[in-house]
Amino acid sequence: MKEIILIKDGELSLKGLNRCNFEDKMISNIKRRLKSLGEIKITKAQSTIYIEPLSEDFDFEEALNRIKLVFGVAAFSRACVCNKDMDDILLKAPMYLAHTLNKIKTFKVEAKRSDKSFPFKSPEICREVGAEILKNFSHLSVDVHNPDEIITVEVRDYSAYIRAGQIHGAGGLPIGTSGRAEVLISGGIDSPVAAWTMAKRGLILNAIHFASPPYTSPRAEQKVKTLLSKVAKYSGTIKLAIVPFTEIQEEIGKCCPEDYFTLIMRRMMMRISQRVAQSDGCSALITGESLGQVASQTLPAIASTDGVCSMPVLRPLIGMDKEEIIKISKQIDAFETSILPYEDCCTVFTPKHPHTRPKAGQCEAAEAKLDIEKLIENAISGIEYSYID
Amino acid sequence: MERTVYLDNSSTTKPCERSIEYINKALISNWGNPSSLHIMGMNAQNSVDSARQTVADMLSCRADEVYFTSSGTEGNNTAILGTARARKKRGNRIVTTSVEHPSVLETVKRLEEDGFEVIRLKPDKNGTVSKSDIEKYIDKNTILVSIMLVNNETGAIMPVEYASDTIKRKSAPALLHCDAVQAFGKLPINVSRLGVDLLTLSGHKIHASKGIGAIYIKKGVTVRPLITGGGQERGMRSSTEAVPLICGLEGAIKDLPDIEAQLKKQEQLKEYTDQLLLKTGLVTVNSPKDGLPFILNISVKGYRSETLLHFLESKNIFVSSGSACAKGKGSYVLNEMGIDRKLIDSALRISFSRYNTKEDVDRLVCAIKDATIKIRKAN
Numbered sequence: 001m002k003e004i005i006l007i008k009d010g011e012l013s014l015k016g017l018n019r020c021n022f023e024d025k026m027i028s029n030i031k032r033r034l035k036s037l038g039e040i041k042i043t044k045a046q047s048t049i050y051i052e053p054l055s056e057d058f059d060f061e062e063a064l065n066r067i068k069l070v071f072g073v074a075a076f077s078r079a080c081v082c083n084k085d086m087d088d089i090l091l092k093a094p095m096y097l098a099h100t101l102n103k104i105k106t107f108k109v110e111a112k113r114s115d116k117s118f119p120f121k122s123p124e125i126c127r128e129v130g131a132e133i134l135k136n137f138s139h140l141s142v143d144v145h146n147p148d149e150i151i152t153v154e155v156r157d158y159s160a161y162i163r164a165g166q167i168h169g170a171g172g173l174p175i176g177t178s179g180r181a182e183v184l185i186s187g188g189i190d191s192p193v194a195a196w197t198m199a200k201r202g203l204i205l206n207a208i209h210f211a212s213p214p215y216t217s218p219r220a221e222q223k224v225k226t227l228l229s230k231v232a233k234y235s236g237t238i239k240l241a242i243v244p245f246t247e248i249q250e251e252i253g254k255c256c257p258e259d260y261f262t263l264i265m266r267r268m269m270m271r272i273s274q275r276v277a278q279s280d281g282c283s284a285l286i287t288g289e290s291l292g293q294v295a296s297q298t299l300p301a302i303a304s305t306d307g308v309c310s311m312p313v314l315r316p317l318i319g320m321d322k323e324e325i326i327k328i329s330k331q332i333d334a335f336e337t338s339i340l341p342y343e344d345c346c347t348v349f350t351p352k353h354p355h356t357r358p359k360a361g362q363c364e365a366a367e368a369k370l371d372i373e374k375l376i377e378n379a380i381s382g383i384e385y386s387y388i389d
Numbered sequence: 390m391e392r393t394v395y396l397d398n399s400s401t402t403k404p405c406e407r408s409i410e411y412i413n414k415a416l417i418s419n420w421g422n423p424s425s426l427h428i429m430g431m432n433a434q435n436s437v438d439s440a441r442q443t444v445a446d447m448l449s450c451r452a453d454e455v456y457f458t459s460s461g462t463e464g465n466n467t468a469i470l471g472t473a474r475a476r477k478k479r480g481n482r483i484v485t486t487s488v489e490h491p492s493v494l495e496t497v498k499r500l501e502e503d504g505f506e507v508i509r510l511k512p513d514k515n516g517t518v519s520k521s522d523i524e525k526y527i528d529k530n531t532i533l534v535s536i537m538l539v540n541n542e543t544g545a546i547m548p549v550e551y552a553s554d555t556i557k558r559k560s561a562p563a564l565l566h567c568d569a570v571q572a573f574g575k576l577p578i579n580v581s582r583l584g585v586d587l588l589t590l591s592g593h594k595i596h597a598s599k600g601i602g603a604i605y606i607k608k609g610v611t612v613r614p615l616i617t618g619g620g621q622e623r624g625m626r627s628s629t630e631a632v633p634l635i636c637g638l639e640g641a642i643k644d645l646p647d648i649e650a651q652l653k654k655q656e657q658l659k660e661y662t663d664q665l666l667l668k669t670g671l672v673t674v675n676s677p678k679d680g681l682p683f684i685l686n687i688s689v690k691g692y693r694s695e696t697l698l699h700f701l702e703s704k705n706i707f708v709s710s711g712s713a714c715a716k717g718k719g720s721y722v723l724n725e726m727g728i729d730r731k732l733i734d735s736a737l738r739i740s741f742s743r744y745n746t747k748e749d750v751d752r753l754v755c756a757i758k759d760a761t762i763k764i765r766k767a768n
Contacts, residue, residue: 214699214764253765342695349765 001096002081005051005063006154006161010074010171012047023049026072026174029236033066045157046114064167069234071200072177073169079154079161086120086128089153093129093162094136097151100164101137104148109133112154125153129162173202175236180204181314182277183286184269185228185240187220189338190288190317192227193328197316198286199235206280207238207388208273210245215349220342228388230334237389241276244382245269248375249349255369259355262296264367266305271372272379274311284312290325291318295354304363394706394749398594399541399571399684399740404637405596411640412598415633423630424619433632440639444603447642448588449579456604456625457635461570462492463615464589464604467626468566469496469535471612472587473505476532479562484508484526485535486518486547488722493535493568506530515677516545516726523548527555531563538572538583542722542738543676544684546576553584564610570594570602574641575655575683577648586610592634596742597641601634651743655682661747662739665754671761673732675723685739686723688732689757691766697737700760706753709738734767 007030012022027042027049034040039054051063060078067076080096082088094101101107111125120128129151130142154161181203183195199205209224221242232238252264273285289297296305306313317325329335355362395403415436421429423437438452445452458464473483483497487509494509501507508526510518518536527534534556536547549567556563566587569578574595580588587610592601606612606625618627645651659682666672666687675686689697694710701708719733728736739753 214703215693215696217695217699250765349767 006079007049007076008074025177071172072174075166077163077166079163082160090132106143106147107149108144108147109151118155172200178202180282181284182206182282187224192334194288195231205235205238207240212246226337232389242384258351260366261351262354267308270309286314289315295356298356300357304358396739397707397709398742401593402596405644407644408597408637408640412633412637415636440635443639456622458602460602461591464602465492468587472533474613475611480530480532482506482531483533486510487725516543531561535566537568539681541571543686544680592638597638601638662750683741688735693767704756
């Protein structure tokens with residue numbers, strides 16, 4: 001029995017004339033993910049993508065695991081290919097579905113007939129296939145309201161397909177359809193979630209991390225790389241810039257009033273990130289800020305950090321509670337890594353009483369003694385790049 | 390880069406050549422299963438027996454009182470859980486200290502959940518528990534007393550002998566267990582003089598490899614094994630013996646210098662370190678004066694442990710941070726001793742081995758001075 005994978009794009013089908021671009025991007029993303037599993041043929045028709053393995057030993061389970069991580073996919077399933085012929089459908093349905101049907105008690109058949117020339121109408125297909133299944137599996141009964149499993153028969157242009165249930169995809173938009181953005185990543189819980197959330201909206205990710213040895217440890221850098229590798233499972237390869245930040249923090253410590261340490265540090269980070277982002281072809285920054293979570297994430301503080309940045313700053317977590325963020329963090333398998341206890345650059349120079357309501361102009365005054373341009377240049381010239389996948 | 394100065398020997402030690410040689414020999418030419426009836430099995434069995442005798446000689450006990458384990462943690466688990474299970478009909482109280490290694494503290498916590506009453510004696514500012522507390526809490530209902538010989542963070546030496554006397558004097562039905570992981574090979578240990586029924590040791594703290602430890606169980610004492618199976622280690626610890634690692638432990642023990650002489654030498658090196666550090670005016674010593682000289686816990690006030698550790702690392706000097714991290718988890722040992730929070734946040738543990746020299750100490754002190762010039766103080 002020939003088997004294929006059917007993929008449904010969700011939101012993409014709502015796109016207008018450029019829908020094709022979105023679908024093509026998704027197809028090329030899927031192709032890249034499945035490449036190492038052997039040759040496949042991919043075709044698309046009527047907001048469905050068909051993946052047909054060309055080798056005998058194709059690892060379906062692994063392919064499904066990988067497709068689960070592809071943004072743009074609304075749902076997907078394995079399906080059996082039949083001739084557009086009722087006899088063939090009735091012959092294959094019980095055989096192909098036996099494994100599933102043996103584990104359940106109730107079922108229901110749904111039919112989709114996009115080829116209207118097929119001689120049986122949808123309700124007739126349901127009836128025929130349902131009857132055939134009941135004949136072969138005496139323990140089963142039909143439950144149209146709350147079945148253990150829905151069996152779907154789709155009659156399309158070239159073939160008919162039988163499948164049991166379908167798996168939810170990662171949703172969102174295909175990576176690459178929204179451009180490229182630079183995520184500021186610290187090693188905490190929030191920033192990987194922010195990165196993932198924006199990748200889900202079709203962004204290719206670059207990442208920037210600020211390291212302050214010896215105040216921060218090599219393990220903190222390792223941790224950031226591990227976290228990014230979790231995100232990269234969804235987003236594809238991430239280019240990571242590690243910026244040496246010790247000098248800047250020490251200068252801030254020397255030249256600025258203590259209650260402004262964090263704010264000025266954030267402003268320096270934004271300035272550097274914007275430059276790195278621009279030179280790497282990114283058109284936005286991404287941060288994991290959540291309104292009011294810490295002193296530097298109040299509205300006035302955000303206004304102050306945005307003040308040094310002309311690029312849009314995307315803050316996907318801005319309205320989320322910690323619990324909601326942790327839930328996603330666990331879902332993308334980042335949580336256990338995020339809570340490893342290493343110093344990061346945000347925790348070392350924390351003021352005792354940080355300023356939470358800076359007024360316009362106060363930050364400028366507080367950082368007046370810094371040679372900002374020189375510090376930025378020094379930091380940027382010391383950046384180490386790596387690629388995380 | 391300058392030569393490596395390794396001062397984190399209470400975490401683990403560099404395997405000595407003799408230990409490696411013994412391990413290799415076992416792996417290459419003596420890899421039989423000690424349980425096999427043929428000559429290859431017998432050869433393996435003989436080398437395990439020889440190692441057992443070597444450990445026994447170190448402890449002044451009989452060879453058949455020594456059981457090999459995979460680690461100090463396993464030894465402590467076996468001693469505590471095994472005793473509690475065997476003695477639960479005779480009483481309900483377990484007495485230990487609040488500064489034991491986590492492999493003891495977590496294990497008694499589990500027993501506490503199972504209904505045992507656990508008394509955790511608090512140390513004084515010198516890091517040791519008081520004789521009066523021992524006196525006060527060991528009673529006729531006490532089935533187990535577990536006290537470490539040397540604390541792993543401060544080097545404080547605990548009054549284990551006194552606990553033994555107290556148990557006898559009060560005729561308590563308690564077994565005395567001693568976690569001697571930090572003491573073994575560094576302090577002379579005589580199990581009968583110490584008066585313990587159970588004693589745990591570990592290989593990788595004395596230049597053997599990780600993955601090997603041993604437990605002394607006094608003849609006649611019943612402990613229920615944790616691991617059941619083929620009955621190896623006379624039923625105490627089933628699983629095919631880790632012959633190469635056991636041989637490695639023997640190699641490491643045979644390589645140990647005379648303990649008393651080494652202890653004197655180390656006293657001098659510690660004294661030298663103390664003097665040099667105190668002269669800088671930057672350092673507070675958290676370890677007690679009369680502790681094991683191989684461990685020196687200090688605080689460089691105003692500087693976070695982790696920052697200092699990484700700074701020293703950049704100079705190729707390796708120490709341990711007393712406090713785990715900035716997120717409010719300082720050392721529980723120092724905390725129990727009532728040491729100031731600020732000192733805990735900046736604690737470093739310097740731990741020596743016989744390979745350390747005055748030059749190492751010079752490098753360390755020099756680097757600490759350098760750090761206080763180059764690093765910003767934490768808020």
